[in-house]
Amino acid sequence: MANSISFDVSSEAETAQFGHALATVLPEACTIALNGTLGAGKTRLVQAIAEAVGVDRRDVVSPTFVLVQEYHGSRWIIHVDAYRLKDEDEFRQLGGEEYLVGPYVVVIEWADRIAGCLPDDYLEIAIEVLGELQRRFTVTPHGPAAERIAAQLDSKR
Secondary structure (H helix, E strand, O other): OOOOEEEEEOOHHHHHHHHHHHHHHOOOOEEEEEEEOOOOOHHHHHHHHHHHOOOOHHHOOOOOOOOEEEEEOOOEEEEEEOOOOOOHHHHHHOOHHHHHHOOOEEEEEOHHHHHHHOOOOEEEEEEEEOOOOOEEEEEEEEOHHHHHHHHHHHHOO
């Protein structure tokens, strides 16, 4: 596994720029595991990714109460929120694993809650709050495809 890389941002606009840069290097099918505290900016990052593929960011809301939202732009984005799941078995029972094998960009908020369900190859992004608008995005690839994504993202600095 490659080393983690970090991206520090100091505004919501820079968070959007990071999300747009990420969207440009994502293949048609991949999984992104987002982790961070409440209010860290997980949904804002998903909005930026979706916006970059032609989805109105106002249509992107946290799917906490419905588990999954689908967005259709120049490619499909599946937005999963595992916050309310009690365990990995509940994710499986709800059919969540089916999304992880399709031709989609799958972005999972609170992915640490379903870590055992994640595919072998995925990109983990931990979001750390550094200040009111300052965030650190630590990108850790898990698998060869994720390593390529991380390297491409790093080259866009």
